[in-house]
Amino acid sequence: MRILGIDPALRVTGYGAIERRGRGVALIEAGIVAPATGAALERRLAELHKGICALLAQTRPDVVVIEELYTTYKNPMTAILMGHARGVMCLASAQAGVPVQTLGHAHVKRALVGSGSATKDQVNAMVTRLLNLRVAPKPNDVSDALAIALAYLNMSEHVLAH
Amino acid sequence: MRILGIDPALRVTGYGAIERRGRGVALIEAGIVAPATGAALERRLAELHKGICALLAQTRPDVVVIEELYTTYKNPMTAILMGHARGVMCLASAQAGVPVQTLGHAHVKRALVGSGSATKDQVNAMVTRLLNLRVAPKPNDVSDALAIALAYLNMSEHVLAH
Numbered sequence: 001m002r003i004l005g006i007d008p009a010l011r012v013t014g015y016g017a018i019e020r021r022g023r024g025v026a027l028i029e030a031g032i033v034a035p036a037t038g039a040a041l042e043r044r045l046a047e048l049h050k051g052i053c054a055l056l057a058q059t060r061p062d063v064v065v066i067e068e069l070y071t072t073y074k075n076p077m078t079a080i081l082m083g084h085a086r087g088v089m090c091l092a093s094a095q096a097g098v099p100v101q102t103l104g105h106a107h108v109k110r111a112l113v114g115s116g117s118a119t120k121d122q123v124n125a126m127v128t129r130l131l132n133l134r135v136a137p138k139p140n141d142v143s144d145a146l147a148i149a150l151a152y153l154n155m156s157e158h159v160l161a162h
Numbered sequence: 163m164r165i166l167g168i169d170p171a172l173r174v175t176g177y178g179a180i181e182r183r184g185r186g187v188a189l190i191e192a193g194i195v196a197p198a199t200g201a202a203l204e205r206r207l208a209e210l211h212k213g214i215c216a217l218l219a220q221t222r223p224d225v226v227v228i229e230e231l232y233t234t235y236k237n238p239m240t241a242i243l244m245g246h247a248r249g250v251m252c253l254a255s256a257q258a259g260v261p262v263q264t265l266g267h268a269h270v271k272r273a274l275v276g277s278g279s280a281t282k283d284q285v286n287a288m289v290t291r292l293l294n295l296r297v298a299p300k301p302n303d304v305s306d307a308l309a310i311a312l313a314y315l316n317m318s319e320h321v322l323a324h
Contacts, residue, residue, distance in 0.1 A: 042256035049253055069242050076233035076241060083245020088253050090246060091211055094204035 001156070002028065004061035004098075005149030006052075007141050008069070010044065010085040011037060013051075014141025017059040018131070018149045025153065027131045029059050030142050041081075045088050052092040064093045065152040067144070068104045103148055103155075111151035123147050163318070164190065166223035166260075167311030168214075169303050170231070172206065172247040173199060175213075176303025179221040180293070180311045187315065189293045191221050192304050203243075207250050214254040226255045227314040229306070230266045265310055265317075273313035285309050 007014040016030035033051035035044040056064070066089055073079045093100045106116035112126045120140065127146045128136045137143040169176040178192035195213035197206040218226070228251055235241045255262045268278035274288045282302065289308045290298045299305040 040256075040262065042252040042262045045249055045253045046256035071238035071242065076238060079238060080231050080233065080241050080245040080248075083242040084249030084252060086242075087207055087246030087249035090204040091207045091250050091253070094202075094208035100202065100204045 001063070001153070002059070002061045003149040003152055004055070004059055004064045005145040005147070005152065006064060006066045006089060007144040007148060008066055008082065008086040008089055009141070010048075010081055011035075012139070012141050013048065013085070013089070014139070014143070014145035015055060016137070016142060016146035016149050017061055018146065018153065020153065020157075024132065025130055025150065027133070027146070030137060030146055032139065032141055041084065045084060048085055049088045049092055052089050053096065056092060056096040056098060061098055063101055063152070064089075064098050065101045065103055065148050066090065066093075067108065067148050068102050070105070101152060103151060107155075108147050108151040111154045112147055126150075163225070163315070164221070164223045165311040165314055166218070166221055166226045167307045167309070167314065168226060168228045168251060169306040169310060170228055170244065170248040170251055171303070172210075172243055173197075174301070174303050175210065175247070175251070176301070176305070176307035177217060178299070178304060178308035178311050179223055180308065180315065182315065182319075186294065187292055187312065189295070189308070192299060192308055194301065194303055203246065207246060210247055211250045211254055214251050215258065218254060218258040218260060223260055225263055225314070226251075226260050227263045227265055227310050228252065228255075229270065229310050230264050232267070263314060265313060269317075270309050270313040273316045274309055288312075 002019045004017045013033045017028035019026045035047035069082050109118040110116045113122045124136045124143050164181045166179045175195045179190035181188050197209035231244050271280040272278045275284045286298045286305050289305050
């Protein structure tokens with residue numbers, strides 16, 4: 001099973017595709033999609049949609065896992081704008097025929113580190129170790145996206161094993 | 163100038179296209195886009211996107227005016243989900259090369275009735291009168307979408323006149 005994890009945002013969206021290989025996990029591809037800032041919202045959403053469509057065609061995942069948005073932004077309009085971006089990502093997945101799964105931040109941390117209140121450094125270290133990387137993925141958006149994919153892999157195999 | 167007004171929602175999205183004709187305003191087309199409920203969010207967004215794309219191709223507006231979302235829902239997740247839907251509408255507009263404008267609820271009421279706290283009935287009556295209709299448009303989503311388009315027409319002509 002190939003999993004594409006996405007840490008959704010309007011500015012810098014991290015992504016990471018992974019795949020189970022024997023007893024290890026292989027990193028297929030990871031990076032960011034970052035539409036030019038300054039343009040009108042609809043133009044930025046169009047650029048984001050194009051980027052995610054290209055990513056789906058390139059990585060051909062079996063499932064896309066897009067992190068759930070917080071409802072706790074100081075400015076509620078931020079959450080709504082993030083919703084615009086996440087909606088466009090869900091659409092791209094549907095158009096590519098790939099099912100979308102949602103994981104909350106705390107679930108990702110719990111699945112990877114064992115605690116919903118794990119620090120960013122702990123999550124980072126676990127992503128680096130599980131993917132057998134020499135250095136932690138940068139920027140944080142990429143590490144977060146890989147954490148989402150790894151958490152989903154962990155949870156789905158845990159479910160399958162029982 | 164042809165204006166397409168949209169009252170965005172995940173379930174029932176109202177739309178209304180209008181055009182200035184001499185001293186009056188002509189109704190071009192109005193209705194709703196309502197994706198089947200029960201399907202996964204990404205499938206509903208795909209249906210919504212398809213509907214809005216078809217609508218843009220059919221009505222060929224010069225501008226799309228999509229009402230701003232509230233930030234005052236009891237459940238903040240509702241606003242985020244509405245953001246998913248609105249994002250897909252903005253995307254469809256960008257893909258059709260049509261600029262998107264945003265109007266808040268109170269601005270629409272003020273432009274049409276003269277008060278930001280006007281009732282739904284007052285807005286409804288003004289829409290019916292301005293478009294010279296025999297009965298008020300139903301459901302309310304359609305009347306709201308036409309109100310958005312009429313408010314934008316009013317505001318842009320007011321600006322042009324000064």
